[in-house]
Amino acid sequence: MDKNLLKELQSFLKIDQIITDKSSIQVYQRDGLSGYSGIPGMVLLPESENDIVKIVKICCKYNTPVVTRGAGTGLSGGAVPTDGSIVLSTSRLNKILKVNPEQRTAVVQPGVRNIVISEKAKEFNLFYAPDPSSQIACSIGGNVAENSGGVHCLKYGLTLHNVVNVRAVDCEGSVIDLGLDSFDFPGLDLLSLIVGSEGMLAVITEITVRLLPRPCSAKVIMASFNAVEDAANAVAGIISEGIVPAGLEMMDGGMVQAVEDFVHAGYDTEAAAILLCESDGMAAEVDEEIDLMVGTLKKFGASKCLVSANDHQRDLFWSGRKNAFPASGRLSPDYYCIDGTIPRKKVGAMLREIERMEEFYNLRCINVFHAGDGNLHPLILFDSSKPGEFEKTEKFGEEILDLCVKFGGTITGEHGVGLEKLGSMCVQFTEEERNTFSAVKLAFDKNNLFNPGKVIPILSRCVEKGRKHVHKDNREFKEIPSF
Numbered sequence: 001m002d003k004n005l006l007k008e009l010q011s012f013l014k015i016d017q018i019i020t021d022k023s024s025i026q027v028y029q030r031d032g033l034s035g036y037s038g039i040p041g042m043v044l045l046p047e048s049e050n051d052i053v054k055i056v057k058i059c060c061k062y063n064t065p066v067v068t069r070g071a072g073t074g075l076s077g078g079a080v081p082t083d084g085s086i087v088l089s090t091s092r093l094n095k096i097l098k099v100n101p102e103q104r105t106a107v108v109q110p111g112v113r114n115i116v117i118s119e120k121a122k123e124f125n126l127f128y129a130p131d132p133s134s135q136i137a138c139s140i141g142g143n144v145a146e147n148s149g150g151v152h153c154l155k156y157g158l159t160l161h162n163v164v165n166v167r168a169v170d171c172e173g174s175v176i177d178l179g180l181d182s183f184d185f186p187g188l189d190l191l192s193l194i195v196g197s198e199g200m201l202a203v204i205t206e207i208t209v210r211l212l213p214r215p216c217s218a219k220v221i222m223a224s225f226n227a228v229e230d231a232a233n234a235v236a237g238i239i240s241e242g243i244v245p246a247g248l249e250m251m252d253g254g255m256v257q258a259v260e261d262f263v264h265a266g267y268d269t270e271a272a273a274i275l276l277c278e279s280d281g282m283a284a285e286v287d288e289e290i291d292l293m294v295g296t297l298k299k300f301g302a303s304k305c306l307v308s309a310n311d312h313q314r315d316l317f318w319s320g321r322k323n324a325f326p327a328s329g330r331l332s333p334d335y336y337c338i339d340g341t342i343p344r345k346k347v348g349a350m351l352r353e354i355e356r357m358e359e360f361y362n363l364r365c366i367n368v369f370h371a372g373d374g375n376l377h378p379l380i381l382f383d384s385s386k387p388g389e390f391e392k393t394e395k396f397g398e399e400i401l402d403l404c405v406k407f408g409g410t411i412t413g414e415h416g417v418g419l420e421k422l423g424s425m426c427v428q429f430t431e432e433e434r435n436t437f438s439a440v441k442l443a444f445d446k447n448n449l450f451n452p453g454k455v456i457p458i459l460s461r462c463v464e465k466g467r468k469h470v471h472k473d474n475r476e477f478k479e480i481p482s483f
């Protein structure tokens with residue numbers, strides 16, 4: 001790392017804000033995704049937006065890439081450092097600056113953990129809706145950068161739908177303020193562009209989130225099925241009846257067993273699949289919706305429907321789902337979580353294909369879904385210490401994502417593209433579409449300073465890896481009759 005660059009940083013950062021020693025740097029080499037790592041030149045711990053402005057200006061001057069890092073729980077390699085880059089960690093920017101109960105908003109720094117926002121908002125009988133299963137650890141800045149989801153996003157929307165304003169530092173060190181506290185935004189909607197931009201366009205320094213009134217009542221049904229297909233059909237059945245559950249999650253038998261052994265949530269380990277269906281709102285409304293959903297679940301073949309009797313049991317049912325990933329971590333040295341979407345009616349077909357792939361690759365896969373959103377999380381269990389097993393796992397994952405595109409879905413539902421899905425981007429998008437992404441990146445970051453090498457594959461990568469755009473096969477639009 002350039003000595004002059006370090007000298008300039010030392011002129012305004014304290015000694016404990018700069019990490020250069022090799023052993024401490026190791027902590028920042030990877031994120032939550034197995035198999036990818038990089039060695040940064042140094043790690044910086046800014047304590048204010050002003051620190052970030054100065055750091056970015058210096059990195060720009062010395063042409064040193066900046067990889068912004070929240071809590072490092074990302075599952076697509078987004079926060080994995082490019083070798084020699086500067087990792088800019090937001091861990092010290094962890095204050096809730098203001099809660100405004102009249103406007104139902106909170107202004108927070110990017111390093112605030114997701115769950116802390118709802119804990120604070122509870123004092124005002126409010127909550128922040130997007131709740132990734134990593135919410136005890138992940139940062140709101142990371143959530144905005146990934147447009148994260150969670151079990152309650154079916155009803156309440158993703159991060160994008162729950163953020164009203166973002167402040168960020170651009171590649172020249174200027175502060176940009178995106179969004180307005182109103183329903184419409186004059187001009188181009190740059191707030192929507194920055195949400196989900198995976199650290200590629202700017203460093204997010206402050207976020208205003210929307211808060212919602214806490215529901216008076218909530219209950220969850222745990223429904224057991226003897227066939228995975230029946231569970232998948234029940235999901236489509238509930239949605240097509242016009243019900244919008246507060247959560248609609250599915251786990252296959254392998255995942256149910258793993259979770260039950262870990263959390264003891266009271267799950268039915270005899271079932272081939274279980275669904276968790278939540279209703280929230282006014283008490284009478286919840287009871288009515290729960291009855292409706294139980295009727296539909298039984299119609300589609302549920303063998304048992306257990307409704308949570310109190311908040312403790314409801315929390316227990318959800319704790320099982322929220323611990324699906326750590327539970328899987330107990331089954332094998334490594335797991336690889338795939339994150340694709342498909343139309344709900346294709347869930348059964350996808351699971352059959354995954355079974356076939358398990359045999360072909362000789363690797364076990366257990367499944368958890370944000371079923372209401374059609375967002376799949378197959379977890380492939382593997383052992384990275386066995387030669388060639390990671391590469392085989394990657395191929396397995398790529399094949400699942402290719403199929404998602406073929407079925408009319410997408411290569412990511414909420415975890416982002418990062419490093420992991422660069423090849424799959426060649427399958428999802430045409431060359432022209434990828435060029436448009438590059439043009440947007442260039443418009444924000446003309447020196448390619450922020451998170452280089454992520455999200456947008458260069459053409460030669462698609463050619464080298466033989467990854468070609470696939471046309472969806474579910475275009476079922478019928479011609480609109482003319483009258």
Ligand SMILES: Cc1cc2nc3c(=O)[nH]c(=O)nc-3n(C[C@H](O)[C@H](O)[C@H](O)COP(=O)(O)OP(=O)(O)OC[C@H]3O[C@@H](n4cnc5c(N)ncnc54)[C@H](O)[C@@H]3O)c2cc1C
Pocket residue numbers: 031032067068069070071072073074075077078079090110131132133134137138139140141142143144145146147148149150151198199200202203204205325326414415451
């Ligand atoms: C057990 C487990 C469960 C999970 N469950 C879910 C889930 O239910 N739903 C879901 O959507 N995800 C889930 N995730 C994935 C992950 O937690 C989310 O993607 C989360 O939003 C990442 O936040 P982070 O603070 O850890 O970000 P990091 O991993 O540190 O970074 C992620 C990306 O955001 C960028 N970034 C971070 N902060 C900023 C900033 N201030 N400005 C600009 N760019 C920034 C980084 O450069 C990187 O590209 C899960 C992960 C784990 C390990």
